[in-house]
Amino acid sequence: MRFKDIILAIATGILSALLLLIIMWMLVDIFIKGAEPFLVEGLKVLVANPVLSPTAKTYGGIGPMLYGTFLIVGFSVLMGLPIGFFTGLYLYEKEDSKFAKICRSFLDMLVEAPTICYGVVVYFTLVLLTRTEAAIFSSLCLTFILVPYIAIQTCDVLKTLPPELKETCYSLGLGTWRTLWVLIRACSRALVANIMVSIARILGETGPLLITALQVAYWGPWIFEPFTRNAPALTTFIYFAAFSPFSNIEALGWAACLVLTLITLTLFVIARIIMRSR
């Protein structure tokens, strides 16, 4: 190795190591500080209500936020996944039609849109009209994010298949549905992995939730009630924990970070394993 090469290796190595160290620092912090409420209260943290009192000796838990996140994300996946997936199939199947091209370029434009913009649109057209912040509107925002993402991913994954496969299916006399079914099965792993990563993505959304669902710490008496009024969620709780003067809420915020990290990590690792095992 010559002098120049050594300089290059050292400089890029130090910069990369710096970034990796910062990332590790953050992950370690999340695990250490997030584990504290769990060590004191056990798994009750996952179901209990938070204790919102400056003199409290106990932490309480993040039960309502966990449940709120599952409902908001679950409902938006229920709405967005079929629409996005079948749009992706359409974009692949009718690749050459004019309508599909228009559709594709619009979706391309929106796929990386700032998510707060969706929040603004939903806020002005629904929240202001009904005069209520509700979890159902947050679900709608997340659907907006999910649909272009899944549609484009689905279309792109299908495009990686050899075109001969599609031609063979049609030449064997299979119908459109049967052909698509064969194609989907051929790349089902990549499709499932992409869907899992996009769910992990909307799990971490905060901006739209902040303005359309606001923040409450408790869950109503009826199981679906917050769908029509203010709702708790993990991400918004972390946001408010950052501003909270109470140390127990701050600790619960770290616990929420830990839970969110673990869920995201699990989804991501499962997606990786699905992609790798062949």
Place this chain on the structure above:
Amino acid sequence: MKTRLASFLLTIPALVSLGLVLYFLLTLVVYSIPAFATGSVITYPPSLPSIYGSIVISVIAVILAAIFSISLAIVINEFLPPVLDDIVSTLIDMMAAFPTVIFGLWGLLVFSPYFRKYVEYPLYKYLGFLPPFSYPPVEPKSALLTGVVLGIMVTPFATAVIREAYRAVPIEIRETVLSLGGGKWEIVKITLSYIKEAIIGGLTLSFGKAIGETAAVAILIGGVSWFCPLTAPCNAIPALIANRIQYAMMKPELIHVFAALALILFALGSGLLFIVKKIIRGARI
């Protein structure tokens, strides 16, 4: 007949998606027209400082992302053994899917004190005569801190693009350089100039991510609307919208201002990426 029915049924979800897209775009445009017509988007006091703040923090983030992602791409492809390479790549990819609000909480509660003590304070002490560093770093929140945390946050997006482009460079180029007596330095130089477009694309992507980020920015920036020095609390469009959109319930004219700001944000984030994608695709053909 059956094929007809199938294609008709497939058209429905596509129509629904297009409907969602148009609903989004039309709402933004229609609601923001009055603000552009009357100029209230300019005259609303916090809006210009927020646009300035958004651009400043995103530029800091992109500069950091450029430094980090290019060196990561070089290290991963040139120096690391395959086993480590896989681990580092997976870790970086994972950070791309990481909830951004956690960066905000961690940045404020853990990173900010160290950053203030070891970066902002020396900058103020030794470079304080320069306008960007002229504000004493007395607050835990500042534009520089936000930019740096955003830079760490958006690096994975740029890295993914640049790394894959780097990997896809034909091996003949490497062989040619080696046969001419070049070393790693020459290989890296030529490869980087070969993937210029991918680098620009990846950095534009991370710019869009940085400028559209809400939660981390709203936590870290401080929410003070002025044309701030780097070490002072500042404001950004997403933070302004998230903090103040409830005021639109009382003052209906603010609806148009916020819609216009959201449209500007959309144009800066997505629009720029869209244009760059088109240009790059054209250049490659």
